[in-house]
Amino acid sequence: MGRSQPGKDGNWTIYDIARLAGVSAKTVSRVVNGEAGVGPETRARIEKIIEEVQYQPHIGARSMRHRTRDCLGVAISLPVNEAPVNQDFLLWIFQEIYRLFLCRGYFAVWDMNPPKLGETLDYARTLWQQRCGGLAVIGPLAINDTTIHRVHASGCPYITLGRLDSLPEVSFAAVNLEEGAYVSTKYLLNRGHKNIGMLKSFRGFQPSVERRRGYLRALEEAGLPPTEKYMRPVSFDTRDIVNAVHRLLIDPAVTAIIECSGCEDAPAIREGARRAGRVPGKDFEIVCWTYTSDGMVMSEACAHVWLPVKEAAAEGFELLAQWFAGEREGPIQLLYRPTLHEIITGKEISKPLRLFEMLS
Amino acid sequence: MGRSQPGKDGNWTIYDIARLAGVSAKTVSRVVNGEAGVGPETRARIEKIIEEVQYQPHIGARSMRHRTRDCLGVAISLPVNEAPVNQDFLLWIFQEIYRLFLCRGYFAVWDMNPPKLGETLDYARTLWQQRCGGLAVIGPLAINDTTIHRVHASGCPYITLGRLDSLPEVSFAAVNLEEGAYVSTKYLLNRGHKNIGMLKSFRGFQPSVERRRGYLRALEEAGLPPTEKYMRPVSFDTRDIVNAVHRLLIDPAVTAIIECSGCEDAPAIREGARRAGRVPGKDFEIVCWTYTSDGMVMSEACAHVWLPVKEAAAEGFELLAQWFAGEREGPIQLLYRPTLHEIITGKEISKPLRLFEMLS
DNA sequence: CTGTTAGCGCGTTCAC
DNA sequence: GTGAACGCGCTAACAG
Numbered sequence: 032m033g034r035s036q037p038g039k040d041g042n043w044t045i046y047d048i049a050r051l052a053g054v055s056a057k058t059v060s061r062v063v064n065g066e067a068g069v070g071p072e073t074r075a076r077i078e079k080i081i082e083e084v085q086y087q088p089h090i091g092a093r094s095m096r097h098r099t100r101d102c103l104g105v106a107i108s109l110p111v112n113e114a115p116v117n118q119d120f121l122l123w124i125f126q127e128i129y130r131l132f133l134c135r136g137y138f139a140v141w142d143m144n145p146p147k148l149g150e151t152l153d154y155a156r157t158l159w160q161q162r163c164g165g166l167a168v169i170g171p172l173a174i175n176d177t178t179i180h181r182v183h184a185s186g187c188p189y190i191t192l193g194r195l196d197s198l199p200e201v202s203f204a205a206v207n208l209e210e211g212a213y214v215s216t217k218y219l220l221n222r223g224h225k226n227i228g229m230l231k232s233f234r235g236f237q238p239s240v241e242r243r244r245g246y247l248r249a250l251e252e253a254g255l256p257p258t259e260k261y262m263r264p265v266s267f268d269t270r271d272i273v274n275a276v277h278r279l280l281i282d283p284a285v286t287a288i289i290e291c292s293g294c295e296d297a298p299a300i301r302e303g304a305r306r307a308g309r310v311p312g313k314d315f316e317i318v319c320w321t322y323t324s325d326g327m328v329m330s331e332a333c334a335h336v337w338l339p340v341k342e343a344a345a346e347g348f349e350l351l352a353q354w355f356a357g358e359r360e361g362p363i364q365l366l367y368r369p370t371l372h373e374i375i376t377g378k379e380i381s382k383p384l385r386l387f388e389m390l391s
Numbered sequence: 392m393g394r395s396q397p398g399k400d401g402n403w404t405i406y407d408i409a410r411l412a413g414v415s416a417k418t419v420s421r422v423v424n425g426e427a428g429v430g431p432e433t434r435a436r437i438e439k440i441i442e443e444v445q446y447q448p449h450i451g452a453r454s455m456r457h458r459t460r461d462c463l464g465v466a467i468s469l470p471v472n473e474a475p476v477n478q479d480f481l482l483w484i485f486q487e488i489y490r491l492f493l494c495r496g497y498f499a500v501w502d503m504n505p506p507k508l509g510e511t512l513d514y515a516r517t518l519w520q521q522r523c524g525g526l527a528v529i530g531p532l533a534i535n536d537t538t539i540h541r542v543h544a545s546g547c548p549y550i551t552l553g554r555l556d557s558l559p560e561v562s563f564a565a566v567n568l569e570e571g572a573y574v575s576t577k578y579l580l581n582r583g584h585k586n587i588g589m590l591k592s593f594r595g596f597q598p599s600v601e602r603r604r605g606y607l608r609a610l611e612e613a614g615l616p617p618t619e620k621y622m623r624p625v626s627f628d629t630r631d632i633v634n635a636v637h638r639l640l641i642d643p644a645v646t647a648i649i650e651c652s653g654c655e656d657a658p659a660i661r662e663g664a665r666r667a668g669r670v671p672g673k674d675f676e677i678v679c680w681t682y683t684s685d686g687m688v689m690s691e692a693c694a695h696v697w698l699p700v701k702e703a704a705a706e707g708f709e710l711l712a713q714w715f716a717g718e719r720e721g722p723i724q725l726l727y728r729p730t731l732h733e734i735i736t737g738k739e740i741s742k743p744l745r746l747f748e749m750l751s
Numbered sequence: 752c753t754g755t756t757a758g759c760g761c762g763t764t765c766a767c
Numbered sequence: 768g769t770g771a772a773c774g775c776g777c778t779a780a781c782a783g
Contacts, residue, residue, distance in 0.1 A: 042519070044760055055770045060762060068768060085541070087519035091459075092760035094451035095775040102500070102522075111489070122482045129471070133503040138517065140462070140500045143493040157498065159402070159447035162462070162522075181445070185401050404776055415754045420778060428752060452776035455759040 043086045051084075052077045063088055098187070100164040102138040103128065103355065104157035108170035108178075108191075111143055116170060117383035120341075124169060127345060131352040138163075151177050158182060158189075165189055165355045167348065171236040183362070188354035190347050190363055192340070193237050202362030204347020206338045208238055211369040212245025212291065215318045215336050218371055219287040220253045222316065222333070228279035229262045230272065230292040239264075242291055261285065265292050269299045276303025280315060290328070291320040291336075296382045297329040318371075326380040335372045343367040403446045411444075412437045423448055458547070460524040462498040463488065463715065464517035468530035468538075468551075471503055476530060477743035480701075484529060487705060491712040498523075511537050518542060518549075525549055525715045527708065531596040543722070548714035550707050550723050552700070553597050562722030564707020566698045568598050571729040572605025572651065575678045575696050578731055579647040580613045582676065582693070588639035589622045590632065590652040599624075602651055621645060625652050629659045636663025640675060650688070651680040651696075656742045657689040678731075686740040695732045703727040 045063070049056040054073060061069045062077045063086075069077075080086070090099065105128060107116065128139050140162050145154035155178050157163045165188040172179060172195045180198055182189050193205045212229075219227050229246055233239040247257045263275040272294055279285050280303065290300060297319075304311050311317055311331040319332040322340050343365055353359045405423070409416045414433060421429050422437045423446075429437075440446070450459065465488060467476065488499050500522050505514035515538050517523045525548035532539060532555045540558055542549050553565045572589070579587050589606055593599040607617045623635040632654055639645050640663065650660060657679075664671050671677055671691035679692040682700050703725055713719045 042521070046760075056761080057763090057770060058768085061769090064762085070768060073768085085513065085519070087516060089455070089760050090520040090522050091451035091454035092775085093762080095449070095455075095760085096762045099451075111494075118482060121485070122478060125481070125485065128501075129503055133501060134471075136504050136506070138500050138502055138522065140498050140522075141488075141493060142498055143489055144496050146496070153445065156447060159445070160450040161402070162450050162498065162500075406776075416776085417755080417778075418753060424778085430752060433752085449776050452759090453778080455776085456778050
């Protein structure tokens with residue numbers, strides 16, 4: 032051990048190894064990077080020393096010569112306490128990152144607290160600071176997002192979990208929410224409903240735009256006027272959902288609701304209906320969006336629309352891993368389609384906890 | 392917008408900003424780092440440009456001048472597919488890291504695939520490579536661990552979730568497992584048992600040593616010979632637990648079992664007992680270790696020993712955050728005590744999934 | 752208040 | 768097959 036002393040901060044440099052081996056730094060560099068041009072016995076001697084002192088190259092110095100390619104950045108596109116990210120989804124993301132990147136010896140840097148920069152958030156600091164050579168962006172993109180434009184322009188491998196109108200070339204793996212809203216609305220129109228309420232969350236974000244678009248398209252096709260007033264913006268707060276449902280159903284004209292808030296909060300819907308004196312499945316009908324293929328958010332719903340968000344993301348991450356490894360090019364453009372099920376077997380799933388709710 | 396072009400790789404450097412502002416690089420550096428010595432209007436001008444081009448300093452270049460202090464490394468002390476890390480625990484760890492580090496604007500690099508280096512594993516690559524300025528080590532330490540010695544010697548803030556005989560000064564937040572084994576054994580001795588089985592997992596790791604020590608101490612105090620044969624090493628595999636219980640109980644002399652495998656796998660215990668033709672609570676007695684204060688692993692147990700592992704870790708992470716922020720010194724030495732409960736109310740908890748079991 | 756110089760640890764270029 | 772010199776982007780020490 033310690034055949035000499037490493038640098039003052041306790042870390043060995045390539046020069047320390049070179050000195051110990053009686054060669055130049057460049058030769059050590061060649062060995063470390065598995066390059067040719069080193070005699071076998073010299074190589075063996077150097078490798079032995081590296082092993083002995085457990086030398087590891089300084090990533091900072093390396094990253095000054097070329098972009099780091101062994102670390103993926105994981106970022107969230109908005110502050111977590113505003114994010115519709117639930118515990119299960121985040122753990123699931125972690126699994127995917129683990130399976131596709133960490134397991135393969137890559138590192139992953141997380142940045143979950145993007146600073147506000149004027150109107151938008153800079154969630155790609157890990158990239159700008161060259162901590163990583165690729166980025167996975169979790170969460171919905173803001174309509175006026177500019178960060179993703181810069182990420183895209185950087186040419187590095189990246190993926191988002193949603194499209195963005197202002198950047199059609201964006202790399203994404205997502206579900207067609209416009210179609211989800213369209214089939215939901217059309218289904219209810221076909222059942223004779225004329226005034227259909229919608230719980231529309233993600234205000235200011237792309238998902239909100241897509242829901243609106245699908246809803247209006249279905250109405251238009253049916254020759255009905257666009258009734259924006261039945262699209263109620265909601266937050267992820269339970270009380271907000273209760274109020275929104277209450278307000279919608281207090282209007283006797285409203286005979287159906289599309290629950291696409293992303294909250295999967297059946298009790299809140301029921302409470303809102305109760306306050307309005309309405310009975311789901313009797314007084315009015317509900318179409319519920321769900322994110323698991325075998326789960327049911329609400330047993331009273333007349334139909335469920337399954338959004339294969341995880342399935343899209345899983346394939347997206349897979350492709351990102353390939354892109355990251357240089358086995359394919361980007362961008363990734365993966366659009367899964369939602370499916371409407373009239374009958375769902377299995378038990379009702381309970382409302383997932385959002386990430387910030389875990390915090391004491 | 393591009394008032395000039397950034398470097399060829401699309402990233403702005405401090406020199407680009409300096410050129411645009413008509414000042415020297417050092418002045419820009421002062422502004423970026425909030426140092427004094429820059430005139431207010433010069434500072435404003437520079438800040439404006441930085442904002443415009445969204446300049447971010449190159450972390451690699453920075454880390455060559457001084458140790459990175461804005462990123463925590465999170466490492467696992469053994470390959471995840473061998474790790475007794477369950478889903479809930481890992482998500483919980485993530486929460487803590489989120490709450491104490493990510494929320495405060497720090498980054499976190501994960502390394503979950505430490506390479507084997509001879510006998511031991513090098514789980515601190517993120518540290519050696521200067522990706523981070525502190526380390527949280529998840530998982531049990533191997534008896535012959537040398538990596539943690541180097542981490543300790545580096546002087547950086549770090550924490551482990553267990554002690555290590557070979558390094559008494561180690562920074563840790565853990566539960567006294569020796570005491571857990573001692574009180575478990577003593578309790579059963581007091582109830583008249585003479586031959587007490589123990590499911591001892593983590594072979595080759597420190598927790599195993601501590602369990603053994605407490606077990607033997609209790610026997611010794613009671614004037615009984617050390618019966619190592621009743622301490623059965625088990626893995627985290629259900630079949631292994633079943634077999635171990637079976638083998639123990641097939642011996643009629645064995646009238647009690649301490650379930651401290653860490654598996655929380657009641658069905659496996661029951662199956663093992665069934666195969667041996669024994670009935671828990673009737674033929675023999677069980678003391679079960681548990682990791683939640685309000686949960687019960689097995690209703691047939693005559694006592695539960697609660698190991699406040701999370702509670703210890705939570706306080707440990709808190710102190711790590713302080714150490715990381717320079718608000719206190721290390722090492723952290725936090726030893727929580729287990730508690731034996733004869734009566735537990737509440738429902739039985741189900742066996743947690745281990746991390747690798749999530750993977751498809 | 753501001754600029755110059757040097758050097759952090761590494762990889763690249765080119766010479767030996 | 769090997770090494771010397773340079774420069775990556777940044778900051779500490781020192782000038783002015």
